[in-house]
Amino acid sequence: MSVPRRLVFTNRKGGVGKTTTSVNIAAALAHMGFSVLLVDTDPQAHATMSLGISQSDLSGDVSDVAQGRMHAADVLRRTYVPRLKVLPSSRRLSDFERRYANSLEARFWLRKQLEAEMDRHDYTVFDTPPTTQLLTLGALVAGAEAYVPMQAHFLAMEGMIEIIELVEQTRRHYNPILSVRGIIPTFYDQGAAFSEQMMSELRDRLGADVVLPPIRQNRALAEAPGSGHTIFQHNLRSDGALDYYRVAVRIRDMGPPAAE
Numbered sequence: 001m002s003v004p005r006r007l008v009f010t011n012r013k014g015g016v017g018k019t020t021t022s023v024n025i026a027a028a029l030a031h032m033g034f035s036v037l038l039v040d041t042d043p044q045a046h047a048t049m050s051l052g053i054s055q056s057d058l059s060g061d062v063s064d065v066a067q068g069r070m071h072a073a074d075v076l077r078r079t080y081v082p083r084l085k086v087l088p089s090s091r092r093l094s095d096f097e098r099r100y101a102n103s104l105e106a107r108f109w110l111r112k113q114l115e116a117e118m119d120r121h122d123y124t125v126f127d128t129p130p131t132t133q134l135l136t137l138g139a140l141v142a143g144a145e146a147y148v149p150m151q152a153h154f155l156a157m158e159g160m161i162e163i164i165e166l167v168e169q170t171r172r173h174y175n176p177i178l179s180v181r182g183i184i185p186t187f188y189d190q191g192a193a194f195s196e197q198m199m200s201e202l203r204d205r206l207g208a209d210v211v212l213p214p215i216r217q218n219r220a221l222a223e224a225p226g227s228g229h230t231i232f233q234h235n236l237r238s239d240g241a242l243d244y245y246r247v248a249v250r251i252r253d254m255g256p257p258a259a260e
C-alpha cells in the first residue's frame, strides 16, 4: 500500500459503538493483511482492554508519547491479532487532558510524535473519548479521515451534526487534509421501519456515498470485549463479524482521500 491512511472514529456521545468499531475495523484490516496501529485516546481504555491488554503491565501510554517522554515504538504493544498493534491508553490520560486543556500547542503533539510511526503502518486507527476536548482534537489533528459511528435512531442525528461541524472547524484551523468520510449506523434494528427511514434521511442529507453499511444490533458484539477478543475471534460467524468486515472492505476500497 502506498499512502498510509489515518482513520479517526469519533462521536461526542458515549455508548454509540466508537470503541467496538475502532477495534473491529482495525482487526478486520489486519486480517486482510495490512499493518495496523490502533491508538487508544480514551482514558477509559476500553479499546486497550478489549484486546486483552491489562493496565498493570503497560510500560507507558498515549500521554507519555504525546508529551515526548517516550517513543511510540517503546510503548506500543503487539496483540494476538497478527499485524495489529495498540498504542495503549490508561487513566493517566485524564490528567494529561486536564493539564493541557487550554494549550493550543498540545493539540499538535500527537501528530508530531506519531508521524513516523503512522508512516510505518498501512492504517492508523484512532479510538476517541466521548468529548470534544484535547484528546479528541489531538486525534482529529493527527488523522485524515473521520468516521462517525451513530446509533441508528432519530435522536442521534443532532449529535452527529455537531461532530461534523467540529471536524469542519478542525479542518479549517489545523488540518486541511481532514474530512468526514463516513457515517456508520450502529445498533441497527433490521426490520424496524425507523431504521430504514433513518438510513434514507442520512443519505438525503449527507449523500449516499458517506453512509456506510449499517452494523446490526448483535449480542456477540456486546460479549466479545469481556473475553478480550475481537468479534472475529469471539464468533466469526456472527452478524457482527460479517457487518464489520463489510464496512472494513468498503473503507479499504474507498481508498485514501484525494490529495488537495
Ligand SMILES: Nc1ncnc2c1ncn2[C@@H]1O[C@H](COP(=O)(O)OP(=O)(O)O)[C@@H](O)[C@H]1O
Residues within 6 Å of the ligand: 013, 014, 015, 016, 017, 018, 019, 020, 021, 046, 130, 186, 187, 188, 215, 216, 217, 218, 219, 221, 222, 223, 225
Ligand atoms: N452493534 C452492537 N450490538 C450490540 N451491542 C453493541 C453493539 N455495538 C456496541 N455494543 C456494545 O455497546 C456498548 C457500547 O459500545 P462502545 O463501542 O463501547 O461505545 P463507545 O465507545 O461509543 O462508548 C459496549 O458494551 C459494546 O459491547
Ligand SMILES: [Mg+2]
Residues within 6 Å of the ligand: 018, 019, 020, 042, 046, 128, 129
Ligand atoms: Mg469507547
